[in-house]
Amino acid sequence: MPGQEQIRPQRRDEGPDDADAPEPAAAAPAEQTSDIDDILDEIDGVLESNAEEFVRGFVQKGGQ
Amino acid sequence: MTVRRVMGIETEYGIVVPGDPSANPMVASGDVVTAYGASRGIRPARASWDYADEAPLRDARGFDMGRGQAHPSQLTDVEDPTLANIVLTNGARLYVDHAHPEYSSPEVTTPRDAVTWDRAGELVMREAVARLATVPPGVNLYKNNTDGKGASYGTHENYLMSRATPFASIVKHLMPFFVVRQVMCGSGRVGIGVDSRTPGYQIAQRSDFFEVEVGLETTLKRPLVNTRDEPHAVADRYRRLHVILGDANHADVANLLKMGTTSLVLAMIEDDAIRDDLSVRRPVATLHEVSHDPTLQQKVELTDGRRMTAVELLWEYHDRASRYVDERSGADPDPDTAEVLHWWSTVLDRLGRDPMEARREVDWVAKLAVLEGYRARDGVGWGDPRLKAVDLQWSDVRADRGLAQRLAASGRLEVLVPESEVQRAVDHPPTDTRAWFRGTCLRRFPDDVVAASWDSVIFDVAGQRTLQRVPMLEPLRGTEAGVGELVRSAPDAASLLRALAASTDDGRA
Secondary structure (H helix, E strand, O other): OOOOOOOOOOOHHHOOOOOOOOOOOOOOHHHHHHHHHHHHHHHHHHOOOOHHHHHHHOOOOOOO | OOOOOOEEEEEEOEEEOOOOOOOOHHHHHHHHHHHHHHHOOOOOOOOEEOHHHHOOOOOOOOOOOEEOOOOHHHHOOOOOHHHOEEEOOOOOEEEEEOOEEEEEOOOEOOHHHHHHHHHHHHHHHHHHHHHHOOOOOOOEEEOOOEOOOOOEOOEEEEEEEEOOOOHHHHHHHHHHHHHHHHHHHOOOEEEEOOOOOEEEEEOOOOHHHEEEEEEOOOOOOEEEEEOOOOOOOOOOOEEEEEEOOOOOOOOHHHHHHHHHHHHHHHHHHHOOOOOOOOOEOOHHHHHHHHHOOOOOOOEEEEOOOOEEEHHHHHHHHHHHHHHHHHHHHOOOOOHHHHHHHHHHHHHHHHHHHOHHHHOOOOHHHHHHHHHHHHHHHHOOOOOOHHHHHHHHHOOEOOOOOOHHHHHHHOOOOOOOOOHHHHHHHHHOOOOOOOHHHHHHHHHHOOOOEEEEEOOEEEEOOOOOOOOEEEEOOOOOOOOHHHHHHHHHHOOOHHHHHHHHHHHHHOOOO
């Protein structure tokens, strides 16, 4: 992994180490809600138009 | 003490012919393999699978030349599309397994590379779908593990282990880990029970399909710990641990943890470093119970009477691994091990505080966040077909239709391996295992390689009366560092074979 920074394991008793965390642990509730709404809008646009038929037709043979 | 070892992931993809549920999935799967092969100029008769290796071979140190071992009759072109089976220039195998197209990744040595070449498989499948879409209705493929109606198909992990490790020890220390590992790497599923008879959401796609603790089966009476012993390597040195319990992942972090934490636990088992007993009571029933509780409050009962959550039991494994790495590697573990330990503790921290905090890292959490969004916005119950559709379409391999693909593309899933690296891995093998030799021979001498398998490459060279079989029973030979110069400097396959034979006589591979 060239260029990858050395990451030390983070221990619970050291508390959160923001420098290591690539993403804030939790977004503010309002922000979360609006992000979920955005995702749902996006998914609405691509979801199989006839969900019931799609689900019914998704039949697989067992594998390993 | 490291996460590094020879490993790989093999995935059976769900397959649908749109609008035609009665289409023969074996024929459709054959079309997938054939279409992809055609896109890469792979002729079915060439670069087919060498089944000869499934029988034991004598130990060949390095590139011992086994002449004439493979008879041409074993390599006949198979007209039946349901037997389609090819080897790719990245060292992977693409073929029809049962009623599914399967991509078996090349052998890699790090969890990060396992993620890279596993995702390369998604691009292979996406390419096949795009090719087949030109003749409607085409075929759609899904990187998941159940249809929600009682059928399951696997994503199997393989780990090369020391033969010296007693199998009983593997079972004892791996079983509790496997019961709870799903909370870090499950892919989530709408429906409880193999046929989803109870409405609801559960953590893992595969868990409900497991019925026994230990066994050889993979298609019925599935066992938590599988005993298949087919090393595809020197059998008295190596065991290939075949893990059939896991889910197919889209989230890089979950996929990395699936491979990396398992490899670390195996390293401790090989070193006999887990001295205490973390055995759980009723492992199969507990596997189901843990999967059925997305709040992660379900208690796991140990045989010594202790009761703890899945996350707490995973901390027990994490802390032993972390301590062990500290003892063995001091302050300087290799970057792959450090990366796995970092994400292991980060994800457990988040799951322990509030599972939803791990929605960027863990598939089942990401999927649940979306589904809960639908439930809140539209007031629908778990039996709603739209939620089931989201669950299935989550793993559609098409970039525009696959919901996990869209989440990753829009920055909502943590992406560890850049797309450019994955694209490169579609055609290029890992450099540090025998997959390099396999893939590079297919790339450089496509007309001369008539078959290949995990532990052999078979050449049909002009002027030679018999086929030339190059056994590769040592997974860490045939690397770019080992034979790169030799392969690159060979102008043709005949020269390569002569050079390999000479280097073997010298005792070097």
